[in-house]
Amino acid sequence: MRIPCPLCGERDSKEFSILGDATVKRPDPDGPDAAGEFFDYVYLRDNPAGTHCELWFHEAGCRQWLVVTRNTLTHEVAGAELSAGRKAKKR
Amino acid sequence: MRYSALSIVKNALSGNRHWKPVWREREPKKAYDIVIIGGGGHGLATAYYLARNFNLTNVAVVEKGYLGSGNVGRNTTIIRANYLLHGNNPFYAHSLKLWEGLERDFNFNAMVSQRGVLNLVHSDAQYDAAARRGNSMRLLGVDAELLDRRGVQKYAPYLNFDQERFPIQGGLLHRRGGNVRHDAVAWGYARGADARGVDLLQNTEVTGFKISRGRVTGVETSRGLIRAKKVGMAVAGSTSRVAAMAGMRLPIESHVLQAFVSEGLKPIVPGVVTFGAGHFYLSQSDKGGLVFGGDLDMYNSYAQRGNLPTVEHVIEAGMTLMPSIGRARLLRSWGGVMDMSMDGSPIIDLTPVKGLYLNAGWCYGGFKATPASGWCFAHLLATDEPHQLTRAMGLDRFERGHLLDETGRGAQPNLH
Numbered sequence: 001m002r003i004p005c006p007l008c009g010e011r012d013s014k015e016f017s018i019l020g021d022a023t024v025k026r027p028d029p030d031g032p033d034a035a036g037e038f039f040d041y042v043y044l045r046d047n048p049a050g051t052h053c054e055l056w057f058h059e060a061g062c063r064q065w066l067v068v069t070r071n072t073l074t075h076e077v078a079g080a081e082l083s084a085g086r087k088a089k090k091r
Numbered sequence: 092m093r094y095s096a097l098s099i100v101k102n103a104l105s106g107n108r109h110w111k112p113v114w115r116e117r118e119p120k121k122a123y124d125i126v127i128i129g130g131g132g133h134g135l136a137t138a139y140y141l142a143r144n145f146n147l148t149n150v151a152v153v154e155k156g157y158l159g160s161g162n163v164g165r166n167t168t169i170i171r172a173n174y175l176l177h178g179n180n181p182f183y184a185h186s187l188k189l190w191e192g193l194e195r196d197f198n199f200n201a202m203v204s205q206r207g208v209l210n211l212v213h214s215d216a217q218y219d220a221a222a223r224r225g226n227s228m229r230l231l232g233v234d235a236e237l238l239d240r241r242g243v244q245k246y247a248p249y250l251n252f253d254q255e256r257f258p259i260q261g262g263l264l265h266r267r268g269g270n271v272r273h274d275a276v277a278w279g280y281a282r283g284a285d286a287r288g289v290d291l292l293q294n295t296e297v298t299g300f301k302i303s304r305g306r307v308t309g310v311e312t313s314r315g316l317i318r319a320k321k322v323g324m325a326v327a328g329s330t331s332r333v334a335a336m337a338g339m340r341l342p343i344e345s346h347v348l349q350a351f352v353s354e355g356l357k358p359i360v361p362g363v364v365t366f367g368a369g370h371f372y373l374s375q376s377d378k379g380g381l382v383f384g385g386d387l388d389m390y391n392s393y394a395q396r397g398n399l400p401t402v403e404h405v406i407e408a409g410m411t412l413m414p415s416i417g418r419a420r421l422l423r424s425w426g427g428v429m430d431m432s433m434d435g436s437p438i439i440d441l442t443p444v445k446g447l448y449l450n451a452g453w454c455y456g457g458f459k460a461t462p463a464s465g466w467c468f469a470h471l472l473a474t475d476e477p478h479q480l481t482r483a484m485g486l487d488r489f490e491r492g493h494l495l496d497e498t499g500r501g502a503q504p505n506l507h
Binding site: 070075 | 332345
């Protein structure tokens with residue numbers, strides 16, 4: 001499995017460590033149903049068989065957090081982008 | 092037909108032409124009292140104990156592939172009851188007791204071999220933790236012996252005692268642990284359930300649930316609709332996918348775990364040795380192959396195969412612990428999909444859908460739990476009440492904050 005790091009190019013997955021699902025969003029702690037939303041955020045996962053967006057850290061490379069899109073049935077990596085850049089784009 | 096020494100002699104004399112198939116191939120009926128999804132170890136054990144303990148035989152086990160095609164035939168065959176927490180270990184202690192009488196109970200040779208499980212420790216802190224774990228086990232009536240370095244040297248002289256990164260300081264020996272012929276567990280339970288009238292439906296994939304007014308009324312399958320008053324899920328790595336068909340999201344991720352076997356060798360490793368600090372454990376099969384494994388590949392996967400970096404990591408750890416394995420040739424490696432729960436412990440409980448029951452979250456510890464899992468899940472399905480041994484294994488424990496976190500690693504499923 002190789003991951004196309006936007007800064008370092010295509011690198012072996014051995015250089016990276018995974019955190020997990022990149023789609024979960026930290027809820028507002030002051031929101032009306034904060035307890036329920038935090039339960040959801042901390043514990044519940046879609047765990048899809050197929051396309052999965054996940055956070056990987058390029059530990060032995062540029063030391064950046066990436067959002068990698070990968071297929072959990074085939075291990076095919078469709079793409080990777082910087083996590084930081086992604087957030088900025090959305091704002 | 093009951094298997095016995097006499098039956099072997101009789102069949103030998105008639106040229107072994109009259110053995111009957113171990114279970115029947117059935118056509119699905121239109122309706123059952125209970126349908127169990129998943130024809131692996133846990134599903135088959137559940138069907139067996141439903142029939143044996145509760146006399147419930149209008150039961151079907153539906154399996155998308157062939158019986159025992161998942162993790163029950165992919166694990167490294169270890170049984171043990173060396174857990175720390177009191178919400179967990181009485182359950183595993185019960186499982187160990189069931190293992191000890193299993194072959195007589197279901198009249199099938201599962202080659203249960205209590206050859207001991209040794210967990211190595213490499214620091215004062217780990218030694219103290221092992222002592223604490225051993226005391227916890229003994230309080231619950233499970234055997235545990237704390238070995239110092241000399242004790243381990245005597246018990247397992249083939250390990251490398253000169254390595255400096257993880258010097259072996261001792262270990263916790265659990266003599267009643269050991270190995271079991273895993274395929275035979277699936278076959279034995281299947282045969283026992285079939286003999287009591289349970290229908291085993293292979294190549295029958297569940298494609299959806301029939302739910303009306305919050306209550307399950309049946310399952311859609313690749314062989315048509317099967318109505319059921321109650322449906323139990325025991326589908327390990329596929330849990331999230333099957334539960335999603337009933338509209339549930341669960342505290343589970345699916346991860347791949349690899350295992351390995353070497354060529355057959357003369358006896359060298361009498362029991363199971365685990366080297367947790369290096370992510371490696373091994374035992375020797377009755378055929379002589381060294382059977383070993385390590386940690387997860389760490390990323391979410393449904394692929395039933397892993398990648399080479401983990402292979403390399405496991406082999407490196409193996410060479411650190413036991414350099415002599417470098418002379419053995421690796422025959423095979425394979426992967427299975429683990430239902431990793433958010434606290435590393437299993438879930439056996441009712442679900443928000445009435446009549447739908449969940450047995451999941453076994454992480455990489457499902458095999459040893461097979462008898463007790465079937466025993467307790469059958470109890471839940473039959474009585475609608477969680478078995479006393481699984482009261483701490485509820486689905487709502489995450490929301491309530493009553494986690495069963497053996498390793499204290501939090502909601503990071505790949506670290507458990």
